[in-house]
Amino acid sequence: MPHQITLEPSGHVFTVEDGETILNAALREGFALPYGCRNGACGSCKGKLLKGEVDYGHYQANALKDEERAQGKALFCRAKPMTDLVLEVREIGAAKDIHIRTLPCRVQKMERRADDVMVLQIKLPANERLQFLAGQYIDFLLKDGRRRSYSIANPPHDDGLLELHIRHLPGGHFSDRVFAEMKEKDILRLEGPLGSFFIREESDKPMIFIAGGTGFAPIKAMLLHAFASGTPRPMVLYWGVRSRKDLYMGDLVATWQQEHPHFNFIPVLSEPRPEDAWLGRTGYVHEAVLADFKDLSGYQVYACGAPALVDAARQGFTGSRGLPEDEFYADSFVNAAASEEA
Template sequence: MESFRITFRPSGHSITAEAGETILEAALRHGLSLPYGCRNGSCGTCKGKIIQGIVDYGVYSNEALTEQEKEQQLALFCCAKPLSDLEIECQEIEAVKDIKIRTMPCRVHKLEHVASDVMIIYLKLPTNERLQFLPGQYIDILMKDGQRRSFSLANAPGNDEFLQLHTRNYAGGVFSEYVFSHMKEKDILRFEGPLGTFFLRDAPQNDTPIIFLAGGTGFAPVKSMLEHLFYTENTRFKHNKIKLYWGARNKDGLYLNDLARKWEKENENFCYVPVLSEALPADNWQGKTGLVHQAVMDDIETLLDYQVYACGAPVMVKAAFDSFTSERNLLRENFFSDAFVPSKPATT
């Protein structure tokens, strides 16, 4: 199959695009983030310059790319397909500051009850709209009474047809009661995002080992990060040993356990360690028990050369940070976290 080399300026990154693949599709497949908004030629967010080479401009809106702009060698990278090797000029997304925060409507596409108290919500954006985000970021659902409910995005950025949220049914939870008792497919919601600074950083070394630590539905942003690593051709992480420790009270709380096992089978550099703190007799549990951060302490004598990404209840995240930095030599700057707090009913 014919393929073309694309070189990005000013970064100097170079990737291969397959025949029939757009510049944006090729970039996302290789783990590079370019600005985009709609992915179908309607908004103009992904516009950049063709310095050298020729492209098929594809189908797009004349308002998003004018004939005058084409004469200036501009193209929409979500539509343009290489017809030769290319050298292009565009901004690459390197950090949160490069991504626009938006307020958008969305429709509930599907509700998936994956555990007794966990629901996965699939949200569909309006036609011609996509949300660009970094793996690990979250959105705020804007409720009608003015309150907000924060949820990490569980899908990888490259798989953005639906936004995926994982919500637990907390007693008295402002949003969860609605989700489990009243929400139905085709309901309309509004949200603001993406938000947060919990996202993948470059590893200090090509072989820096990485630990992902998840408690309960703190698995959601970890899932986004891991799927980004596994399903993009991102050579930066191919030589890193990656371990996921996922803690829950009982086996029902490991609501996507089979998915984590599947990742382990498919990726030689990945290891999955589930941990239960209150295993039930019916669980017939043979794995690790206790606190999830303690399982890491039991397995690893020093974290000096590690990166750690932790998401879960504040008490878990704090315990992990304190123990890892004081007892296992983890450098403070190599601990990245997102702690979430269940919402409570409004009080007068």
């Protein structure tokens, strides 16, 4: 039978379904509780039971000492409610609350979704999970000391594997390797999570998302997180690519549009090809937003893509269209690492 959980001090409330752990239910509903291994081994998810009873599940004795359990503590990655609960827990509200880690990882799956887009699924060692906020990125640490940055495309509640969207830029040090040599089971090293590109949950403003090419990756994570959290905020995604084949997950986004009445999807092609038979929007993606919104003063905008796109969007939206500067959030492919792939 489902049980209701109340978090203190925030007062947040969510429901845990039969057989679910407290942590899984919290993440599924969009509440960022702290965790590490999600396996009863590290103690990062420890919190206090203020009211109610749990089945503590299996865990390692050093992750939750007997005296801690006697004081009412439990590991939320293992514990399942037996009654409604009131819990005291530190919720993650910002990137600064998350520990940045360096971990080895393995290429679990490679899937080419477009001529120049490879979707990598990355697996962390057993007993390791990377806590992150939807929209953040990781750096691959290469043997020669270089770094390559990629946004995490899966939401935190679905973190068994990390999904990354790699765009091939011929001559690019890392992306050439991904497209020419990389194989499943290859081992890499990553650092993360990084960045401050994530949804500001305290706001109730409608959100406009703008993605250029593989800038879709973090926005995919943010939207899936937003859907899971049940936010009623209206959301629209403008995804700008050159031609139809570059909408490498367009079908997926179209299904979201059918499932979520408060979400709208507007693909924008800059160079549609004759065989695209495209009847939709064309031109630059930020100009499509400017054409649709005369007054942006009541919105939040989240943009990810090449620097030219992000700069043009910032200037166009915050000027005469009235978007407050601090309501424009962006992840631009600016550093040397990311620019290889932009």
